[in-house]
Amino acid sequence: MLALNTNLQKLVNIAQKDEKLCIGLMSGTSLDGLDIALCRFTGNGLQTQFSLVNFTTIPYADSFKREVQQVFAKKEASLEKVCLLNAYIGSFHGDLILQALAEWKINPTEIDFIASHGQTIYHAPKRLHQLKDYPNATLQIGDGDHLAVKTGILAISDFRQKHIVAGGEGAPLALYGDVLLGSKPGENRILLNIGGIANLTWLPADGNYADVLCTDIGPGNTLIDAACRKYYNQPYDKDSKIALSGSVNEPLLEALFVHPFFREAAPKTTGPELFGMAFVDEAQLMSGTAAIPNEDLVCTLSAFTAQSITQFIQQNFKADDIKIFTSGGGARNPYIIDQLKKKLPTSVIKDTAELGINPDAKEAILFALLGNEALCGEPIAIGNNPAVLMGKFSFPL
Known part of the structure; x- marks a missing residue:
C-alpha cells in the first residue's frame, strides 16, 4: 500500500x-x-x-x-x-x-x-x-x-x-454554527446578525431541526453606511447620532418596502447588489422625497432596517417568549436596537455575549467552526438546508 x-x-x-x-x-x-x-x-x-x-x-x-x-x-x-x-x-x-x-x-x-x-x-x-x-x-x-x-x-x-x-x-451559512453553539432546549431563540445584510436563525424550543430557519431578512447596515459615506463622508452612523437628529419620512419608508423581496418566502438571500444607493434613489423618486434633509434620510434608512427585521419576526414566529441574541455592527446601533425593543416588547433582546460569543467575533467564529466540521464532522440535515x-x-x- x-x-x-x-x-x-x-x-x-x-x-x-x-x-x-x-x-x-x-x-x-x-x-x-x-x-x-x-x-x-x-x-x-x-x-x-x-x-x-x-x-x-x-x-x-x-x-x-x-x-x-x-x-x-x-x-x-x-x-x-x-x-x-x-x-x-x-x-x-x-x-x-x-x-x-x-x-x-x-x-x-x-x-x-x-x-x-x-x-x-x-x-x-x-x-x-x-x-x-x-x-x-x-x-x-x-x-x-x-x-x-x-x-x-x-x-x-x-x-x-x-x-x-x-x-x-450559498448563504446564510451562519445556520450551522448557530445551531451547534446557540441552541437551548426549552427556549425559543433567534440569533440575529445585523451586518451589512441582516440575517437570522430561528432555533425553536423543541429542538426540532426540521423547523430551524436561517435566512436573510433585508438590509442591515449597508444602506445606512452608504448614505453616511455619500452625504457625511463618514463610514457609519456612530452611536446613531445622525439618525437620532432626524425624523422618519413615512412616504419614503413605504416606498422602500415596495420591492418584491419583502414578499418572497424564506429562506432567501440578498446583498448590496440589490440594497445599494440605486435602490434608495429609486424609492426616493417613487415617493417624491429626493429633497428631504440628509439626517431624515439616514433616520428613515435606520427605521427601514429595524422595521424589516421586526416585521419578519412578527410574521414568521408566533411565540411571544422569544429570546433574541444580536451580533454584528448593527448590534451597537442604539436607534435600531431601541426600535427592536419597542416593536417586540415581549421578546428579551441581548447580544450574543450572553451566550459566551463575542458579538463582533461571531461570524469569524462561525467560519472557524465550519472549518472544524470540514476536517472532522459529518453532514447534518437542518430544515431544508443542504446537508x-x-x-x-x-x-x-
Missing part, C-alpha cells in the same frame, strides 16, 4: 487531534477590516466545545477599500482587477494573520488551520439575476493557496460553493 503524501498525512493528523487551535476570518460587505478569531475546538457536530482565545479586527486602509470597491457588487467590472485582487487579498490576509499572531506572541506552527470566508464581491441568487440558463451563484475572492503559502498554515476557504451545488443559495460539509483545502507546501 502506498503511503499518503506529506500534506495528506498532516491533514489526517490534524483531523484526528482531540483539540484544535485555529483561526477564523471574516471580511464583510462593510469593508471595515478583517476579523481574526483565534479559536479552540474539541469535538465536532453536536459535541462541539468551543472557546475564543483571542480576537481582533484589523481595519482596512482607505486605499484598499477603494481597490475592492472597483469590483464590489458591480454587474460590470475589470476582469483583470478581479484576477489581481483574488491573489492579492489571499496574500494580504495572510500578512494580517501573521501580524495578529506576532502581537499575541503565538508561533504560526501552533495553528492547526485557517478558515477563511474571503471577500464577497458579488452574490447572485437566481431569484435576483433571473437568467433562466444560469444557477444560483456567488463569488468570494482571496485565494486559499496564497493564504496558506504566506502563513505556512493549512487553509480552508471558499465555503459557499458547495452549499450552492447542493441546492442552496453538506463545505470548504476547499489549500496546503502550505
